[in-house]
Amino acid sequence: MPIQRSVAMTDMDKNYDHRKHEREIYEKWEPYFTPSFAKASEGKPYTILMPPPNANASLHAGHAMYTIDDIVIRWKRMQGFSSVWIPGIDHAGFETQFVYEKELAKKGKSRFDFDRQTFYENVYKFVEKNSGLIYEQFKQLGFSADWDRSVFTLDKNVISQVFETFSRLEREGKVYRDEYIVNYCTHCGTSLAELEVEHEERNDPLYYMKYGPFVLATVRPETKFGDTAVAINPKDTRYQKYVGQVIEVEGLIGKFRVKVIADDAVEQKFGTGVVKVTPAHDPNDFEMGKRHGLEIKQVIGLDGKLNDKTGPYRGLKVNEARKRVVEDLYKAGLIDRVDETYKHSVGVCYRCKRTVEPMVVPNWFIKVDELKGPVIEAVKNDRVKFYPKRFKKQMLNWLEIMHDWPISRQIAWGIRIPVWYEVTDQANLYAVWLDKNGQKQEGLVYKYKDRLAEIEAGLQKVTAVTGPSGPKYKVSANKPGDNYLPETDTFDTWFSSGQWPLVTLKKDEFDTRFPTDMMGTLADILKFWVSRMIMFSLYLKNEVPFKDVYLWSMVADTKGVKMSKSKGNVVNPIDLVNKYGADALRVALVYGVAPGSKIPLSEEKVRGMRNFANKIWNIARFVESANHSSQTANPVEDDNWIMDELNKLIKSVTVSLEKYRFNDAAESMYEFVWHKFADVYIEKVKGRKEGASPTLRHVLITCLKLLHPFMPFVTEAIWWEIKDLRKYPDEMLITTAWPE
RNA sequence: GGAGCCAUGGCUCAGUUGGUAGAGCGUCUCUUUUACACAGAGAAGGUCACAGGUUCGAGUCCUGUUGGCUCCACCA
Numbered sequence: 070m071p072i073q074r075s076v077a078m079t080d081m082d083k084n085y086d087h088r089k090h091e092r093e094i095y096e097k098w099e100p101y102f103t104p105s106f107a108k109a110s111e112g113k114p115y116t117i118l119m120p121p122p123n124a125n126a127s128l129h130a131g132h133a134m135y136t137i138d139d140i141v142i143r144w145k146r147m148q149g150f151s152s153v154w155i156p157g158i159d160h161a162g163f164e165t166q167f168v169y170e171k172e173l174a175k176k177g178k179s180r181f182d183f184d185r186q187t188f189y190e191n192v193y194k195f196v197e198k199n200s201g202l203i204y205e206q207f208k209q210l211g212f213s214a215d216w217d218r219s220v221f222t223l224d225k226n227v228i229s230q231v232f233e234t235f236s237r238l239e240r241e242g243k244v245y246r247d248e249y250i251v252n253y254c255t256h257c258g259t260s261l262a263e264l265e266v267e268h269e270e271r272n273d274p275l276y277y278m279k280y281g282p283f284v285l286a287t288v289r290p291e292t293k294f295g296d297t298a299v300a301i302n303p304k305d306t307r308y309q310k311y312v313g314q315v316i317e318v319e320g321l322i323g324k325f326r327v328k329v330i331a332d333d334a335v336e337q338k339f340g341t342g343v344v345k346v347t348p349a350h351d352p353n354d355f356e357m358g359k360r361h362g363l364e365i366k367q368v369i370g371l372d373g374k375l376n377d378k379t380g381p382y383r384g385l386k387v388n389e390a391r392k393r394v395v396e397d398l399y400k401a402g403l404i405d406r407v408d409e410t411y412k413h414s415v416g417v418c419y420r421c422k423r424t425v426e427p428m429v430v431p432n433w434f435i436k437v438d439e440l441k442g443p444v445i446e447a448v449k450n451d452r453v454k455f456y457p458k459r460f461k462k463q464m465l466n467w468l469e470i471m472h473d474w475p476i477s478r479q480i481a482w483g484i485r486i487p488v489w490y491e492v493t494d495q496a497n498l499y500a501v502w503l504d505k506n507g508q509k510q511e512g513l514v515y516k517y518k519d520r521l522a523e524i525e526a527g528l529q530k531v532t533a534v535t536g537p538s539g540p541k542y543k544v545s546a547n548k549p550g551d552n553y554l555p556e557t558d559t560f561d562t563w564f565s566s567g568q569w570p571l572v573t574l575k576k577d578e579f580d581t582r583f584p585t586d587m588m589g590t591l592a593d594i595l596k597f598w599v600s601r602m603i604m605f606s607l608y609l610k611n612e613v614p615f616k617d618v619y620l621w622s623m624v625a626d627t628k629g630v631k632m633s634k635s636k637g638n639v640v641n642p643i644d645l646v647n648k649y650g651a652d653a654l655r656v657a658l659v660y661g662v663a664p665g666s667k668i669p670l671s672e673e674k675v676r677g678m679r680n681f682a683n684k685i686w687n688i689a690r691f692v693e694s695a696n697h698s699s700q701t702a703n704p705v706e707d708d709n710w711i712m713d714e715l716n717k718l719i720k721s722v723t724v725s726l727e728k729y730r731f732n733d734a735a736e737s738m739y740e741f742v743w744h745k746f747a748d749v750y751i752e753k754v755k756g757r758k759e760g761a762s763p764t765l766r767h768v769l770i771t772c773l774k775l776l777h778p779f780m781p782f783v784t785e786a787i788w789w790e791i792k793d794l795r796k797y798p799d800e801m802l803i804t805t806a807w808p809e
Numbered sequence: 810g811g812a813g814c815c816a817u818g819g820c821u822c823a824g825u826u827g828g829u830a831g832a833g834c835g836u837c838u839c840u841u842u843u844a845c846a847c848a849g850a851g852a853a854g855g856u857c858a859c860a861g862g863u864u865c866g867a868g869u870c871c872u873g874u875u876g877g878c879u880c881c882a883c884c885a
Contacts, residue, residue, distance in 0.1 A: 343885095414883075459814075462812080463879095661832065661833060673820095678833090688845080
């Protein structure tokens with residue numbers, strides 16, 4: 070039995086130990102991640118842009134799904150494309166500032182202790198400390214991105230692109246500034262786009278309040294001080310006679326008068342069919358106010374406390390104020406009855422989970438009507454294709470209802486909106502700043518005209534009146550003159566990351582690499598990000614940013630439950646890599662997972678895939694040992710069978726990858742390698758008198774190539790071990806050609 | 810309220826144009842055989858949620874019911 074004895078002739082370990090190989094292999098690979106080094110640089114360009122992870126983030130299970138991108142880029146590289154995967158980091162304004170402020174809070178400080186410039190620089194330092202770490206983790210997963218090309222969304226070229234885009238939008242009348250009712254998080258101190266608001270089912274008492282001649286239902290009695298009308302449905306015969314009248318209402322701080330209006334927005338069936346209208350603190354009322362020219366009377370400040378228009382309730386936070394107001398209403402006999410069973414949904418901040426306060430705040434908006442048309446067109450015509458298909462419908466659904474985009478964020482960590490307000494003698498500009506002694510000051514800017522330099526140096530926030538009486542402003546990256554103060558709002562993060570395809574590619578690459586080929590990302594950010602990238606690309610380049618979008622869902626735990634810290638079911642992918650190897654984790658993320666569905670990640674599954682890696686290793690050990698023993702050059706009957714199967718496999722894996730059916734590819738390789746090649750063919754070879762034929766090593770070598778995009782480390786490790794079996798012993802697997 | 814998706818062996822899930830049910834993990838039996846016990850050989854286990862319909866034939870298409878998920882809209 071020559072084959073058996075010859076086992077000693079290979080020095081391969083009995084089991085594959087990823088710890089011995091992964092680091093060394095990765096270092097040897099790195100030069101090939103950039104197309105200029107690869108021998109394929111003359112091939113057709115193939116480009117993937119990495120969805121930039123947040124600057125504050127360390128690697129979580131979701132990032133491990135970038136494995137998809139890596140599989141594709143490795144496969145294309147082997148196919149001879151000039152392949153590049155461009156990575157980057159997103160400053161993630163709101164997210165990162167939130168995390169940083171939590172750190173600050175531990176030291177007993179808050180953002181209000183700093184001027185915005187200093188605060189910004191502090192966050193920058195904080196982020197710099199973390200950056201690099203996530204790339205190291207990506208490397209542990211084997212990702213073959215061109216790290217030298219990394220782009221950060223606060224890099225100079227990104228900021229200037231963002232400025233340029235904004236200026237152009239402004240010049241073309243697609244930007245406007247308006248008082249608008251936005252969802253405002255008083256805790257985080259910023260307005261939120263609708264997408265950033267989550268809805269929670271709540272049980273709140275519905276108070277039936279006596280209100281002049283009416284009884285009306287409300288869950289927010291504390292906003293009573295901001296009421297500027299009472300509304301009924303125009304068809305409601307019960308109250309017809311009141312319409313147009315001014316009624317007197319007994320309030321808690323004296324009587325006040327409001328007009329009775331008729332509006333279709335009022336449901337006759339809800340409550341008593343009468344509703345109080347508070348344009349400053351309710352989105353529907355705001356709209357109603359616009360239709361009827363009602364006064365916007367703000368009674369809650371941006372700090373979440375009732376203001377001086379509320380008499381004794383001034384300074385109370387909303388919840389506290391509600392309690393007190395209800396008590397006092399009872400005392401005054403103004404509560405008719407209470408429905409304690411009332412359920413409704415309440416908007417909460419996606420970040421801190423506190424109730425958002427609808428608030429009227431000056432905001433910058435992008436008009437999307439004209440911008441979204443071409444996007445809809447492009448999606449409908451499959452100029453951007455979605456995998457799986459159902460996301461096309463979701464995208465179109467969203468685009469249809471997409472409306473003007475509020476891009477102002479009242480946070481410092483981000484790209485400042487490049488606008489400067491002219492300081493005149495008008496009372497239209499209000500500022501908050503730290504004076505030279507570090508003391509907080511605030512007031513109308515015209516009163517401090519002689520101290521502009523000091524204000525600007527210690528500036529925290531500028532608020533400008535909107536409309537015709539507001540200050541003149543100039544859009545400019547740099548200060549346009551002495552009498553100007555900068556806008557302090559920053560852009561919504563998605564405004565800059567939405568231009569990702571435009572800032573990651575070099576100027577001369579737009580001819581060859583644009584549109585890019587594939588965008589692989591989490592389905593959750595389809596609306597936030599993918600839609601905006603398509604929109605900006607079409608607007609600025611008249612071209613879609615990528616041809617294909619492949620979407621996946623969240624990585625979940627064993628039970629299919631979303632991972633979260635509070636549930637304690639978070640799995641750290643790096644732990645799994647350390648324990649079972651990067652290859653095992655990578656295959657576990659695609660094996661048995663349908664496109665677009667959520668990905669249940671269990672340690673058992675990763676272990677199973679580690680076993681598969683070991684199986685491949687041992688197949689190689691066998692082939693290696695067989696090579697040193699007797700063999701025959703003559704094909705044997707079994708060879709035809711395995712060659713047929715192998716050719717079928719090559720075709721099916723290639724086709725599966727073309728269709729982004731990663732599961733199909735992984736499963737068919739697993740099935741072939743383990744249950745056909747090992748269990749059947751190799752067992753037969755063992756029993757042969759003539760020994761092994763060259764087919765044995767041919768099948769192994771082909772399998773290694775097919776498996777490489779999925780399991781790059783173990784395949785490359787074997788590749789180095791079996792040098793004597795190959796035609797070109799010095800060649801690395803990463804640069805070999807894809808089998809055909 | 811609108812849209813989409815899902816319900817398949819103990820668990821987690823595959824199943825691309827309709828043609829007699831699959832995987833991984835788990836379970837049971839045997840085997841420490843010499844590539845691998847991170848293994849091999851074998852076994853048990855599913856009327857593919859329910860009710861109709863189309864078809865020669867349906868897990869796969871259509872309708873309805875029940876249960877679950879996601880997105881969107883939203884009544885104070």
